[in-house]
Amino acid sequence: MKSSLTYDQLKSAASEYGTPLYVYHAEKIVSQYQNLLSHFSVANTRFFYACKALTNIHILDIVKRAGCNIDCSSINEAKLALHVGFEPQNILYTSNSVSFDEICEAIYLGIHVNIDSLSNLEKFGAKFGATYPIGVRVRPNIMAGGNLKISTGHDKSKFGIPVTQLDELKAIQKKYNINIATLHIHTGSEIKDVAVFIKSADVFDNLLEHFPTVNVLDFGGGFKVPYQPDEKGTDIPLLGAEVNKAIEYLSKKYGRKLTAWFEPGKYMVSESGYFIAQVNVLKKSGDIEFAGINTGLNHLIRPMFYDAYHHIDNISNPDGDKQPYAVVGNICETDTFAWDREIPAIKEGNFLVFYNAGAYGYEMSSNYNARYKPAQVLFENGVVKLISRRDTFEDLLLLQTPLNK
Ligand SMILES: *Cc1c(COP(=O)(O)O)cnc(C)c1O
Numbered sequence: 001m002k003s004s005l006t007y008d009q010l011k012s013a014a015s016e017y018g019t020p021l022y023v024y025h026a027e028k029i030v031s032q033y034q035n036l037l038s039h040f041s042v043a044n045t046r047f048f049y050a051c052k053a054l055t056n057i058h059i060l061d062i063v064k065r066a067g068c069n070i071d072c073s074s075i076n077e078a079k080l081a082l083h084v085g086f087e088p089q090n091i092l093y094t095s096n097s098v099s100f101d102e103i104c105e106a107i108y109l110g111i112h113v114n115i116d117s118l119s120n121l122e123k124f125g126a127k128f129g130a131t132y133p134i135g136v137r138v139r140p141n142i143m144a145g146g147n148l149k150i151s152t153g154h155d156k157s158k159f160g161i162p163v164t165q166l167d168e169l170k171a172i173q174k175k176y177n178i179n180i181a182t183l184h185i186h187t188g189s190e191i192k193d194v195a196v197f198i199k200s201a202d203v204f205d206n207l208l209e210h211f212p213t214v215n216v217l218d219f220g221g222g223f224k225v226p227y228q229p230d231e232k233g234t235d236i237p238l239l240g241a242e243v244n245k246a247i248e249y250l251s252k253k254y255g256r257k258l259t260a261w262f263e264p265g266k267y268m269v270s271e272s273g274y275f276i277a278q279v280n281v282l283k284k285s286g287d288i289e290f291a292g293i294n295t296g297l298n299h300l301i302r303p304m305f306y307d308a309y310h311h312i313d314n315i316s317n318p319d320g321d322k323q324p325y326a327v328v329g330n331i332c333e334t335d336t337f338a339w340d341r342e343i344p345a346i347k348e349g350n351f352l353v354f355y356n357a358g359a360y361g362y363e364m365s366s367n368y369n370a371r372y373k374p375a376q377v378l379f380e381n382g383v384v385k386l387i388s389r390r391d392t393f394e395d396l397l398l399l400q401t402p403l404n405k
Contacts (some may be wrong), residue, residue, distance in 0.1 A: 003274070003355065004028045005379060007315045010274055013384050014315075014351050017375050019278045020295040022362045024059065024387075026380035028272035029358075030066045036264065039240025048092045050221045050265030051077050053359035058378055058387040059269065060084040071221070071263040075102045078111055092218075094137065094184065094263065095120070096159055107132055114184045114218070116160050118168055125176025133181035135218065138163055140203040144196040145188025145222065149306055153187030160185070163203060170210055180211050182261070186220025189266060192232070194239045201246035208254050215256055219243070221263040225270045227309045227356050234267075266359040273358020275300055275374075276315070279350045280330065289325050291346050293337075296329025298368040300354060300361050303337050311355040312343055320344035327352065331369050370396055 003010075004025050013023050036047055048071035049063045055077060061084050063070065069090040072078040075098075081091050088110035095103060096116045100123045106113045107128065114135035115121050124134060139160030145151035152159040161169055173180055185200040197219050204217045223234040243260050251258045277293040284290075302308035312327060314320065322342040329335035337354070346352070354361075365373050372391035377384050 004271070005274065007318055009379060009384070010276060010315050010353055011351060013377055013379075014276045014278075016384070017377055017386065018390065019276050019351065020293075020299050020374040021276045022357060022374055022376040023274040023276060023384075024054075024269070024358055024376065024378045025272045025274075026062045026378060029059070029062050029269055032264075032268050032271070033063070033066045033068050035236060036240075036262070036267070039237050040243060040260065040262075045240075045243070045260045045262060048090075048261060048263045049268050050263045051081065052363065053265035054269045054273070054361075054363050055080055056362075056376055056387050057084050060086075062380070063268065068268075071265075072111075074098075075105055078106060078109065082109065092135075092261075092263070094135075094186070096137075100124075112182070114182070118161055118165065118172060121161070121169070121172050121178070125172055125178045128178075130177040130179045133179045133213075135182035135184050135216075136161060136169070136180050137184040137186070138169075138203070138207065140185050140187065140200060142187050142196065142199050142203075144191050144193070147190075147306060150189035150222075151187070153185065163207070166207070166210065173211070179213050181213060182216035182218050183207055183211065183214050184218040184220065184261075186263065187222060189222045190224045191222040192224040192234055194235055194242055197239060198242050198246060201243070201250070205250060205253075208250060208256075212256075214258075216259050216261055217247070217250070218261040218263070221265050221267070223264050223267040225266055225356065227311065229311060269358035270356045271358065273356065273361055275310075275354040275357035275361055277352050277354070279346055279348050279352060282346065282348055289323065291325045291327050291343075291352070292330060293327060293352060294330060295374070296331030296369070296371075297333060297335040298329075298331055298371055299365045299374055300337070300357065301364050302360055304333075304335055305364075310337065310357065312338055312341060313353050313355070314344040314346055314350050315353050316350035317344050317347070331371075367391070367396065372396075 048069040050071045052073040070081045071092045091111040093106045094114040114137045116137040137160040139162045141155040143154040225233045277295040281292040297304045327337040375390040376388045
């Protein structure tokens with residue numbers, strides 16, 4: 001598996017900051033963004049980093065310095081973006097099932113909002129009418145994505161306004177003269193097939209005649225990145241070429257200059273991240289050799305939650321003979337990271353690294369079993385720095401009211 005940080009860099013970070021530890025590589029995030037930019041020139045595409053993947057402000061700052069925009073899933077993410085210095089016009093808030101108060105708050109902050117229910121659209125119309133351009137998230141009834149938990153565009157999904165409710169949508173738009181500026185579709189995560197994004201273009205094609213004020217088509221995120229050593233991610237050059245074509249075609253057909261937006265989360269940060277843990281115990285049971293590590297589903301839940309594959313390397317013995325291991329956590333649940341996985345021979349005390357840990361790793365971590373959340377460090381220009389510290393025992397008590405004893 002190719003890694004943009006060296007084993008020595010990873011090992012020295014683990015020794016200096018302790019484990020478990022999240023390690024990120026700034027240059028990798030920037031190069032992912034630049035790769036996207038280079039393939040979407042014609043469509044004048046804008047990219048909004050879906051920051052729910054990883055919200056540490058130092059990461060957001062890298063994204064901002066690279067010139068990328070930002071997509072938020074909650075009002076607090078939007079406030080983090082403002083805190084880091086993003087301009088409101090470069091912040092997108094894709095809401096779902098949120099209160100109308102939160103939508104108002106976002107509007108008062110001057111950020112672009114995607115509304116995803118007729119109910120909130122009606123409330124928006126009644127309050128703001130045509131005064132504020134708004135985005136509408138539609139549900140295309142397309143099945144796509146790595147698995148059901150990360151599929152959002154199918155006909156039983158909670159996300160977006162179903163395309164079958166076009167008449168109701170149009171009626172609300174007309175009633176309040178709402179300025180619908182963007183149409184949004186996000187079909188899911190880990191979408192390898194470029195054709196899925198082009199299907200969204202077909203859905204937009206059917207909608208554009210009904211919404212003459214729309215000039216932005218937002219295709220959402222969900223680009224697949226390779227997790228297994230020989231796996232392929234979404235073909236970005238092909239996607240760029242196809243989207244450029246679709247935007248040109250639709251612009252001509254409807255006599256408007258349309259622009260494409262995308263909201264990549266995983267693509268931006270997944271491969272920049274490494275999660276390092278240490279082996280506490282080796283336990284042999286029949287044919288199975290368990291490697292019990294000093295972390296668990298509280299720190300990296302994707303293998304248990306999504307059956308996600310994370311490539312694992314033994315950075316303490318990278319050239320050792322490979323043997324099959326069951327890599328398990330230390331939480332009182334069955335928290336198996338990998339079963340029957342070939343890894344260079346492990347000794348207790350070795351450092352194991354999980355690749356592709358940048359997206360939905362630390363961000364989904366918790367204090368389950370009253371364990372500390374890991375520290376996070378960042379390599380930039382070859383220099384490593386701490387970007388969030390490990391919890392302390394006091395942190396576990398911080399939010400709890402003291403006992404009156
Ligand atoms: C989660 C999400 C994304 C990003 O998905 P990735 O698979 O990480 O690229 C983009 N847009 C919306 C609306 C999302 O909810």
